[in-house]
Amino acid sequence: xxxxxxxxxxxxxxxxxxxxxxxxxxxxxxxxxxxxxxxxxxxxxxxxxxxxxxxxxxxxxxxxxxxxxxxxxxxxxxxxxxxxxxxxxxxxxxxxxxxxxxxxxxxxxxxxxxxxxxxxxxxxxxxxxxxxxxxxxxxxxxxxxxxxxxxxxxxxxxxxxxxxxxxxxxxxxxxxxxxxxxxxxxxxxxxxxxxxxxxxxxxxxxxxxxxxxxxxxxxxxxxxxxxxxxxxxxxxxxxxxxxxxxxxxxxxxxxxxxxxxxxxxxxxxxxxxxxxxxxxxxxxxxxxxxxxxxxxxxxxxxxxxxxxxxxxxxxxxxxxxxxxxxxxxxxxxxxxxxxxxxxxxxxxxxxxxxxxxxxxxxxxxxxxxxxxxxxxxxxxxxxxxxxxxxxxxxxxxxxxxxxxxxxxxxxxxxxxxxxxxxxxxxxxxxxxxxxxxxxxxxxxxxxxxxxxxxxxxxxxxxxxxxxxxxxxxxxxxxxxxxxxxxxxxxxxxxxxxxxxxxxxxxxxxxxxxxxxxxxxxxxxxxxxxxxxxxxxxxxxxxxxxxxxxxxxxxxxxxxxxxxxxxxxxxxxxxxxxxxxxxxxxxxxxxxxxxxxxxxxxxxxxxxxxxxxxxxxxxxxxxxxxxxxxxxxxx
RNA sequence: GCCCAGGUAGCUCAGGGGUAGAGCACAUCCUUGGUAAGGAUGAGGUCGCGGGUUCAAUUCCCGCCCUGGGCUCCA
Numbered sequence: 001x002x003x004x005x006x007x008x009x010x011x012x013x014x015x016x017x018x019x020x021x022x023x024x025x026x027x028x029x030x031x032x033x034x035x036x037x038x039x040x041x042x043x044x045x046x047x048x049x050x051x052x053x054x055x056x057x058x059x060x061x062x063x064x065x066x067x068x069x070x071x072x073x074x075x076x077x078x079x080x081x082x083x084x085x086x087x088x089x090x091x092x093x094x095x096x097x098x099x100x101x102x103x104x105x106x107x108x109x110x111x112x113x114x115x116x117x118x119x120x121x122x123x124x125x126x127x128x129x130x131x132x133x134x135x136x137x138x139x140x141x142x143x144x145x146x147x148x149x150x151x152x153x154x155x156x157x158x159x160x161x162x163x164x165x166x167x168x169x170x171x172x173x174x175x176x177x178x179x180x181x182x183x184x185x186x187x188x189x190x191x192x193x194x195x196x197x198x199x200x201x202x203x204x205x206x207x208x209x210x211x212x213x214x215x216x217x218x219x220x221x222x223x224x225x226x227x228x229x230x231x232x233x234x235x236x237x238x239x240x241x242x243x244x245x246x247x248x249x250x251x252x253x254x255x256x257x258x259x260x261x262x263x264x265x266x267x268x269x270x271x272x273x274x275x276x277x278x279x280x281x282x283x284x285x286x287x288x289x290x291x292x293x294x295x296x297x298x299x300x301x302x303x304x305x306x307x308x309x310x311x312x313x314x315x316x317x318x319x320x321x322x323x324x325x326x327x328x329x330x331x332x333x334x335x336x337x338x339x340x341x342x343x344x345x346x347x348x349x350x351x352x353x354x355x356x357x358x359x360x361x362x363x364x365x366x367x368x369x370x371x372x373x374x375x376x377x378x379x380x381x382x383x384x385x386x387x388x389x390x391x392x393x394x395x396x397x398x399x400x401x402x403x404x405x406x407x408x409x410x411x412x413x414x415x416x417x418x419x420x421x422x423x424x425x426x427x428x429x430x431x432x433x434x435x436x437x438x439x440x441x442x443x444x445x446x447x448x449x450x451x452x453x454x455x456x457x458x459x460x461x462x463x464x465x466x467x468x469x470x471x472x473x474x475x476x477x478x479x480x481x482x483x484x485x486x487x488x489x490x491x492x493x494x495x496x497x498x499x500x501x502x503x504x505x506x507x508x509x510x511x512x513x514x515x516x517x518x519x520x521x522x523x524x525x526x527x528x529x530x531x532x533x534x535x536x537x538x539x540x541x542x543x544x545x546x547x548x549x550x551x552x553x554x555x556x557x558x559x560x561x562x563x564x565x566x567x568x569x570x571x572x573x574x575x576x577x578x579x580x581x582x583x584x585x586x587x588x589x590x591x592x593x594x595x596x597x598x599x600x601x602x603x604x605x606x607x608x609x610x611x612x613x614x615x616x617x618x619x620x621x622x623x624x625x626x627x628x629x630x631x632x633x634x
Numbered sequence: 635g636c637c638c639a640g641g642u643a644g645c646u647c648a649g650g651g652g653u654a655g656a657g658c659a660c661a662u663c664c665u666u667g668g669u670a671a672g673g674a675u676g677a678g679g680u681c682g683c684g685g686g687u688u689c690a691a692u693u694c695c696c697g698c699c700c701u702g703g704g705c706u707c708c709a
Contacts, residue, residue: 110638111638113638113639199703202637208706213637217704247646254701256683259700361709366635366637367707458709459709546666575671576667576669577667577670577672578670580669581669596668597668605668611670
């Protein structure tokens with residue numbers, strides 16, 4: 001029979017030949033390295049019997065696909081090991097994820113970190129046995145009976161979802177078998193480079209009303225080197241963690257008395273102010289008007305806006321003199337109050353009201369996470385009141401604004417998702433059609449790649465989300481733009497159109513950074529605390545070499561401060577090497593060293609954080625140099 | 635909110651039923667040194683909070699709070 005290869009060539013094999021036989025026909029080395037194959041676009045095992053005319057590409061452990069097959073087989077190996085070490089544990093599902101795999105088990109107790117070593121040891125034994133992994137086809141009902149007979153009720157439930165009468169595939173290694181689509185590696189001896197990483201709880205079917213399962217995460221790679229590189233990358237990423245850097249760089253802290261709320265220290269707050277002022281200036285240039293609205297607002301407004309009914313449990317409340325208030329969880333109802341003062345003409349639209357709005361949300365305790373997930377955070381929020389016909393142009397302008405801003409802060413890797421209508425929603429289908437299509441059109445017009453989150457829109461309208469990654473690759477939503485058909489009407493917002501008729505404006509909720517705190521958290525990790533000069537809390541430190549330059553050093557620092565720079569002097573009785581080390585570790589971009597020579601010549605010797613000698617400058621020239629760097633966002 | 639692991643000096647961490655340990659940081663003194671750690675001395679702790687067991691608890695047990703990793707959630 002004739003087999004087509006991906007390079008366009010073809011090969012003739014005996015009838016009944018398998019993917020393995022094809023690999024062996026090409027070369028013994030390839031046969032050893034092949035762990036699966038793609039036949040006519042479908043992934044299969046190496047034992048798959050080929051047919052005349054098949055197009056086949058072989059999957060080796062070197063390819064991304066191959067690593068996925070290894071990870072998938074690895075999760076089976078782990079499940080087998082768990083069931084041998086902990087009889088009574090039931091299997092459920094065990095998928096491949098980025099960097100590795102996990103498997104969820106039902107078991108009478110949680111697994112501990114010590115259990116992981118035992119499981120790992122068992123896994124190594126099993127892979128040393130080089131157990132053949134074979135595929136079996138079972139009748140669906142027979143498979144259900146088989147797993148039920150073994151007491152594997154979760155597996156039986158999973159197969160129960162497959163239509164009756166269909167054939168299902170089981171993979172067997174030694175005495176152990178699992179329902180699986182495959183493909184898998186030919187034997188457990190291929191599975192060598194792995195590490196079990198962590199234990200966790202997880203809910204059956206991802207639903208918190210269901211029972212809690214015991215999840216074990218692992219990582220697996222094609223080579224020892226890849227595994228070590230991955231573990232090394234994790235270690236490096238931990239050094240960038242904004243919570244660690246916040247301590248060593250003295251940026252902010254949290255304490256028990258205010259969970260989920262930040263105490264900003266002078267240096268952290270300095271970064272905040274620079275970011276806020278930058279956004280403020282950009283907003284001004286883009287036609288926004290900044291406002292400020294109350295923190296504590298009568299419950300009646302939240303009832304009108306619909307928040308009380310829907311999100312009451314997530315709001316902090318307070319009361320006085322028989323009135324009940326909520327601490328605002330979002331700014332939009334207040335912005336509508338500002339809009340509602342006075343009459344608006346269609347000529348006023350779009351009207352863009354911006355606020356650095358501090359919001360409190362009573363997030364569940366388990367979700368709090370450093371600066372990324374808080375109970376009190378400040379949004380760089382704005383609401384655009386406009387006519388329906390203006391939605392698309394406003395969205396286009398907003399997308400530009402987001403990318404312009406992110407670029408300034410050094411972010412190029414932006415993840416975009418569009419969330420469309422949820423089951424429970426307000427507004428007519430026609431309105432949703434229009435709003436969703438204006439969002440799609442805007443993204444397409446900008447040539448942006450984006451994903452779709454079906455049904456994930458807010459109840460009041462669809463949205464686009466712009467997300468950034470933290471040092472461990474976790475994705476955090478930052479920017480967003482959301483169309484809202486509901487709130488302007490509920491809260492009585494109006495404008496007068498060309499024919500003197502009262503109309504309800506559409507409201508666009510939008511934020512560029514999202515939460516100031518979250519954005520700064522990502523910023524800290526992105527730069528590993530080594531902020532560019534314009535963002536750095538301390539831009540330069542003037543260090544004297546010995547006591548005789550104390551006054552001069554201090555005068556240089558004062559002069560730079562007068563020019564608007566954040567500069568400190570270090571006049572301590574320490575050697576200059578000690579001071580240079582200390583301020584380098586504190587991520588100060590520029591260290592200005594002054595000895596007798598500099599004092600006599602009215603200059604400073606400038607050293608960069610990376611240790612580069614930038615040169616000797618007069619104080620005025622140093623000011624110029626720093627100004628240029630700041631303007632270039634360096 | 636759920637599961638697991640933690641909480642000891644300002645920071646990073648060790649320890650362990652019987653007066654609490656290190657390094658760094660800090661203070662004082664000596665040293666005045668030219669670009670990543672000069673030396674000496676010293677100060678510092680209700681061992682997260684509350685109960686229990688015990689002659690004795692920071693250590694063992696229970697509850698709670700917070701932090702971390704996941705899960706669920708995220709207007």
